[in-house]
Amino acid sequence: MTTIKRIVLASRPTAEPSAENFRQEETDLRDAGAGDVTLRVLYLSLDPYMRGRMSDAKSYAAPVPVDGIMEGETICEVVKSRHNGFAPGEIVRGRTGWCTGAVINGDVLRKVDTHGAPITTAVGVLGMPGFTAWSGLKFIGQPKAGETVAVAAASGPVGSMVGQLARLAGARAVGIAGGPDKCAFVKNALGFDAVVDHRSKNFASDIDVACPQGIDVYFESVGGHVWDGVLPRLNQFARVPVCGLVAQYNGAGQTDADRLPTTMSVILRRSVLVRGFIQTEFAAEHFDTFLNEIGPRVAAGEIRYREDVVEGLANAPAAFVGMLKGASFGKVIVRVASGA
Amino acid sequence: MTTIKRIVLASRPTAEPSAENFRQEETDLRDAGAGDVTLRVLYLSLDPYMRGRMSDAKSYAAPVPVDGIMEGETICEVVKSRHNGFAPGEIVRGRTGWCTGAVINGDVLRKVDTHGAPITTAVGVLGMPGFTAWSGLKFIGQPKAGETVAVAAASGPVGSMVGQLARLAGARAVGIAGGPDKCAFVKNALGFDAVVDHRSKNFASDIDVACPQGIDVYFESVGGHVWDGVLPRLNQFARVPVCGLVAQYNGAGQTDADRLPTTMSVILRRSVLVRGFIQTEFAAEHFDTFLNEIGPRVAAGEIRYREDVVEGLANAPAAFVGMLKGASFGKVIVRVASGA
Numbered sequence: 001m002t003t004i005k006r007i008v009l010a011s012r013p014t015a016e017p018s019a020e021n022f023r024q025e026e027t028d029l030r031d032a033g034a035g036d037v038t039l040r041v042l043y044l045s046l047d048p049y050m051r052g053r054m055s056d057a058k059s060y061a062a063p064v065p066v067d068g069i070m071e072g073e074t075i076c077e078v079v080k081s082r083h084n085g086f087a088p089g090e091i092v093r094g095r096t097g098w099c100t101g102a103v104i105n106g107d108v109l110r111k112v113d114t115h116g117a118p119i120t121t122a123v124g125v126l127g128m129p130g131f132t133a134w135s136g137l138k139f140i141g142q143p144k145a146g147e148t149v150a151v152a153a154a155s156g157p158v159g160s161m162v163g164q165l166a167r168l169a170g171a172r173a174v175g176i177a178g179g180p181d182k183c184a185f186v187k188n189a190l191g192f193d194a195v196v197d198h199r200s201k202n203f204a205s206d207i208d209v210a211c212p213q214g215i216d217v218y219f220e221s222v223g224g225h226v227w228d229g230v231l232p233r234l235n236q237f238a239r240v241p242v243c244g245l246v247a248q249y250n251g252a253g254q255t256d257a258d259r260l261p262t263t264m265s266v267i268l269r270r271s272v273l274v275r276g277f278i279q280t281e282f283a284a285e286h287f288d289t290f291l292n293e294i295g296p297r298v299a300a301g302e303i304r305y306r307e308d309v310v311e312g313l314a315n316a317p318a319a320f321v322g323m324l325k326g327a328s329f330g331k332v333i334v335r336v337a338s339g340a
Numbered sequence: 341m342t343t344i345k346r347i348v349l350a351s352r353p354t355a356e357p358s359a360e361n362f363r364q365e366e367t368d369l370r371d372a373g374a375g376d377v378t379l380r381v382l383y384l385s386l387d388p389y390m391r392g393r394m395s396d397a398k399s400y401a402a403p404v405p406v407d408g409i410m411e412g413e414t415i416c417e418v419v420k421s422r423h424n425g426f427a428p429g430e431i432v433r434g435r436t437g438w439c440t441g442a443v444i445n446g447d448v449l450r451k452v453d454t455h456g457a458p459i460t461t462a463v464g465v466l467g468m469p470g471f472t473a474w475s476g477l478k479f480i481g482q483p484k485a486g487e488t489v490a491v492a493a494a495s496g497p498v499g500s501m502v503g504q505l506a507r508l509a510g511a512r513a514v515g516i517a518g519g520p521d522k523c524a525f526v527k528n529a530l531g532f533d534a535v536v537d538h539r540s541k542n543f544a545s546d547i548d549v550a551c552p553q554g555i556d557v558y559f560e561s562v563g564g565h566v567w568d569g570v571l572p573r574l575n576q577f578a579r580v581p582v583c584g585l586v587a588q589y590n591g592a593g594q595t596d597a598d599r600l601p602t603t604m605s606v607i608l609r610r611s612v613l614v615r616g617f618i619q620t621e622f623a624a625e626h627f628d629t630f631l632n633e634i635g636p637r638v639a640a641g642e643i644r645y646r647e648d649v650v651e652g653l654a655n656a657p658a659a660f661v662g663m664l665k666g667a668s669f670g671k672v673i674v675r676v677a678s679g680a
Contacts, residue, residue: 242607267582267616274614276607 002029005313006099009064013054016324021054022070022317029103035083037092037106039076042340044098044313045123046072046320046332048221051249069097070316073123074336075112076102083107093122098316100336115295124331125298125305126291128279129157134290135282136219136241137165140275145170147216148235150207152226154195155182155306157331158243162219163192164303171217174210176226178326185329190304198222204229217241223248240274246324306330312338342369345653346439349404353394357664361394362410362657369443377426377446379416382680384438384653385463386412386660386672388561391589409437410656413463414676415452416442423447433462438656440676455635464671465638465645466631468619469497474630475622476559476581477505480615485510487556488575490547492566494535495522495646497671498583502559503532504643511557514550516566518666525669530644538566547573557581563588580614586664646670652678 003026010023032038053071056063064071074097078090083106086092094109096102112122124130141162143149149166153159154175163173163186175186175195186195194210196203207215207229214235220227224247234240267274297303308330310319316334323332343366350363372378393411396403404411414437418430423446426432434449436442452462464470481502483489489506493499494515503513503526515526515535526535534550536543547555547569554575560567564587574580607614637643648670650659656674663672 267614271616271618271621273616274607276611276613278611281611 003027004029004099004101006069006097007313007316008067008069009054011066012056017051017054017321019317019321024314029101032080032082032103035105035107036103037078037083037086037109038080039074039092039094039096039102039104040079041074041076041096041100041102041336042091043075043120043123044072044316044334044336045074045127046310046316046323046334047128048244048246048249048324050320051246051324069099071095072098073128074099075119075122076109077337081106085109086111091119093127098313098334100313113291113295114299115291116299117295120307120309120331120333121298121305123333124157124307125161125303126295129331130161130294131283131287131290132243132279133158133161133165133219134294135279135286136243136277137162137169137217138286139282140241140273140277141217141219141239143169143171143217146172148172148174148211148213149217149219150174150176150211150215150230151219152176152198152222152230153246154186154190154192155329156221157305158221159219160186160190160305160330161303163190166217167191167193172211172213174207174215176207176222176230182329185306189306198226198229207233214238219243220245222246234272236271238272240272242274242276243279249324308332310334312336343367344369344439344441346409346437347653347656348407348409349394351406352396357391357394357661359657359661364654369441372420372422372443375423375445375447376443377418377423377432377449378420379414379432379434379436379442379444380419381414381416381436381440381442381676382431383415383460383463384412384656384674384676385414385467386650386656386663386674387468388584388586388589388664390660391586391664409439411435412438413468414439415459415462416449417677421446425449426451431459433467438653438674440653453631453635454639455631456639457635460647460649460671460673461638461645463673464497464647465501465643466635469671470501470634471623471627471630472583472619473498473501473505473559474634475619475626476583476617477502477509477557478626479622480581480613480617481557481559481579483509483511483557486512488512488514488551488553489557489559490514490516490551490555490570491559492516492538492562492570493586494526494530494532495669496561497645498561499559500526500530500645500670501643503530506557507531507533512551512553514547514555516547516562516570522669525646529646538562538569544569554578559583560585562586574612576611578612580612582614582616583619589664648672650674652676 013021053064078086091112092109114121149171151159151162154177166173173192175192177183183195183197186192196206196210215233218240220242221244223245308328313336347364353361393404418426431452432449454461489511491499491502494517506513513532515532517523523535523537526532536546536550555573558580560582561584563585648668653676
């Protein structure tokens with residue numbers, strides 16, 4: 001295994017990315033030095049933040065350079081190890097990028113421990129998306145029993161956890177999702193109290209019906225017309241953790257209701273808290289607490305999740321482009337090693 | 341003193357209010373019952389929130405009805421008392437509205453104690469505006485030593501306190517004000533580290549010069565183009581207490597930069613906290629702490645303030661209209677009792 005496949009950023013998209021912005025190529029692995037671990041990639045996680053890395057606009061993280069490998073987190077098997085902490089056959093997660101294999105210093109790897117749940121959960125319900133939900137609720141949303149928690153992209157890896165945690169806190173969980181299949185999943189499989197289809201012509205009034213007491217916590221990851229619908233329904237002292245704005249990543253059109261004075265007026269009039277955050281702010285201090293609290297519940301089936309598995313690295317770009325449009329259903333994972 | 345003058349809301353403004361939206365009339369005081377206190381109004385406080393009360397748009401407080409007396413806080417002398425807590429000659433503050441005298445139940449009055457500072461400070465630097473500044477910084481802005489605190493309307497009663505408290509916390513205080521006189525006052529009399537004139541053609545680059553390390557806390561009370569200028573200069577983890585949006589109260593025109601996605605994108609990318617609030621949220625628990633901490637400093641001249649005194653109740657409407665346009669300079673107070 002000295003030659004691997006990888007996917008690089010061929011060009012920066014100006015609006016919606018397309019498969020042409022990516023290029024697959026073959027390359028040789030570098031020689032492993034002291035402390036290095038040689039990895040076979042089993043699974044690649046696809047996540048909306050990657051759209052930001054494709055752009056060179058100012059952000060909290062540096063962009064992927066053109067012709068550079070696409071960033072991403074993977075679940076890998078250790079093939080060879082020159083690091084004391086890892087042995088061949090162990091399963092680890094690391095930021096190898098979109099590739100089939102890598103040589104990487106072991107210090108930045110983390111052994112996968114999912115408390116008995118499948119290893120793919122380490123990049124989903126028990127990984128970054130799950131922790132985003134957990135920390136955004138714990139430190140910003142802080143739902144109380146009897147309150148209403150609404151969440152965008154409710155069938156996705158963050159949203160599905162948000163609603164389930166809200167219910168564990170005694171709150172009413174209202175999911176927002178696109179289309180009847182996702183809505184049925186949110187209501188029936190995930191057990192949310194109510195669900196609203198944002199593609200409905202009656203989206204605004206449907207929210208009113210689903211949230212008769214208004215919205216106390218809105219967990220935002222979408223923006224655009226979903227935010228327009230939620231904004232006027234926020235209660236006083238509502239809390240709005242913002243972990244993404246996927247509907248706006250591609251510079252999509254804005255409606256009249258998108259205008260700042262409306263937003264700011266509501267924030268003012270209802271003493272609303274809007275707080276952007278990235279889960280890394282909390283991870284160093286709190287990730288282990290999260291894992292110990294949630295891992296056993298996932299392993300026991302008390303907390304449910306859905307994965308959308310794509311076969312083969314070559315299909316990663318199309319899957320990623322589709323995910324940004326809402327075509328995926330659940331946590332998107334690419335099976336890089338056939339038979340993994 | 342059975343006949344008083346009062347100012348009522350004659351009609352609701354659709355944009356900028358004008359003197360025609362107000363009407364002065366005479367009326368007889370009602371008879372005082374058990375628990376009532378008969379008051380002679382010495383000073384009326386004019387504050388931007390009153391613009392909200394003139395409108396019947398949904399808000400945190402009920403609107404003033406058409407033909408109803410304009411709401412407002414006053415400094416009064418007790419003329420007669422049928423309440424055990426008050427005696428003739430005492431100075432109190434209460435929400436009598438825009439009038440020269442009132443009969444009111446004593447339970448809703450508060451004796452004025454300004455630690456030796458002039459009694460007008462009870463509606464200014466030691467009253468609602470001062471407490472708005474103090475509580476917004478203490479519970480939301482939380483400036484740390486070495487950080488940069490920018491504040492809109494810096495020569496006004498809230499802004500002037502914000503900057504001085506920021507300096508006491510070891511932060512760099514940058515005021516934003518309109519015109520050379522106010523800017524000079526902010527820099528020289530109040531002792532801010534820097535000041536920016538929002539009427540300058542170079543407003544945006546002037547902020548850059550005044551805030552070479554960006555902005556960690558922005559205390560918002562203006563909105564509009566001032567917010568547009570500040571927004572791109574907010575640092576990661578910036579905190580934005582929002583206590584008003586005076587530039588937008590009249591439905592003024594918006595710029596392209598007012599659009600929501602820009603605001604929300606910055607909130608997200610820089611983990612910004614934006615929090616609307618009304619000082620009443622904190623007052624019951626914390627007002628006494630504020631007064632004991634700040635009162636002696638005001639009385640000793642360590643914390644400075646400026647009052648803009650208008651003579652006579654009949655001039656209150658014009659003064660109020662001017663205040664919303666930025667024509668006032670310092671805390672606006674109407675001297676209702678000549679010679680007070």
